[in-house]
Amino acid sequence: MAKSTTYLTNSKCKDCINYPNCIMSLLNNNEQNIASKYKTTNKYKKGQAIFNEGFTPYSFYCILKGNVKLSRIGGEKIQILRFAKSGDIIGYRSLIADENYSTTAIAISDTTVCSLPKNIFLDELIYNSELSLKMLKQFAVELKQADELIINLTQKAGVKRIAETLIKIKDFYGQNDKTNALNISFSRNEIASIACVSTESCIRMLAELKKQGVINLVNREIQINDFPKLKIIANSK
Amino acid sequence: MAKSTTYLTNSKCKDCINYPNCIMSLLNNNEQNIASKYKTTNKYKKGQAIFNEGFTPYSFYCILKGNVKLSRIGGEKIQILRFAKSGDIIGYRSLIADENYSTTAIAISDTTVCSLPKNIFLDELIYNSELSLKMLKQFAVELKQADELIINLTQKAGVKRIAETLIKIKDFYGQNDKTNALNISFSRNEIASIACVSTESCIRMLAELKKQGVINLVNREIQINDFPKLKIIANSK
DNA sequence: TAAAAAATATGATATAAATCATGTTGTTAA
């Protein structure tokens, strides 16, 4: 896979399209000056890795524009664990834990990412309590979500996990108002890796949901027809 | 289940048996004074809940002495997610996320817990950057562990998960030097809830490990004879 | 625009582990 393209810019967070939603909007003027001085901006094509499991982290990443999946390998199979989109941050867990990356981040659409050197970010955490508190909250929510994923993946039947997965994608990335198609399209194999089923089972389960009239499958694209029913399926015993 | 017994003490963290290992050792003199003024100490019998999933949190908890399991219900089954012991803190996730408890904490041996009112703890987080940074690190490690649990529970075969569970208990709570028995004993049903298998399967798999000479089952007590082999089993494909 | 490759689809079979059933052992309480 080709290397990402690097762009050097001096733009500040307060002028970013994600301001004030991005967590880095909490930097004060001085911190923003430092950040803009040291940050680089990189473009990743769909499918390119931003960082890889097992590698040493040197940077903190902000998604300027685009979408990312975070996954982890366990022997043979890949498990997709969570997602990120414009304005989200990635790669901070390893920096804060002072460990190598425990997940792999891959662009699921063409994605532009701002990178900040490790120590600049860690310094900001020390001196900006608003930032560190926001980070604490981010972790607290993520930890709950990880716990929920454990319960969902281990205690729900396959079709329910597929339903849950479609809900997750719709809630996070949205859907087309007219066609009801999911804004970000995943292959059957990817959906399987989110729901933790085999690709074949995933295909069968999607077919089952289609048969029940909950979704529509048009040219590999998934349209959610009956979102309430999808929720009922995902949450039923 | 009977209510916990409450004791009021004015002792400070710096005089605690867990000093300086407990994260609260990072409080400065003034903060320790405030903490000692507002904190209460409670004793929980084995099996008693310290807090329950779904309830609103009002306190931050430090385990003065004892052991705790953190679990979560998913429909029918209970999944044990992690453990805590003397010097560990619990209940902070919900406080920081400003959400109800997402897990239940139950004493797995007689346990004494210090409680600090929610706002005292949250204030300390704001003003003590050393504390908030340590909390960030705690979250970062816990999040990785949650991710690892996802992979282990969804991708490893039952026996391997049982082996993994025994390793986890041994590493976290230790084992008796002479008998090789685990320091904290769990019922078969609890081990099943950690490894995410049925109780019957858990029993069968323990029997299998015994047959292989890796462990010994004496009066419901589990002794680890061959730890290296247990690790090999847990990590083999 | 044909050929190759990748993704989707579907049927048949295998399998790990849950569930159900019943029995045994160990612990608690009358």
Place this chain on the structure above:
DNA sequence: TTAACAACATGATTTATATCATATTTTTTA
């Protein structure tokens, strides 16, 4: 010290879903 109960144990059966096999469709590339 026996009865009652809970925990542990083991066999038989069922079930969900993975795996294997083979098509079909769509996309990519030569």
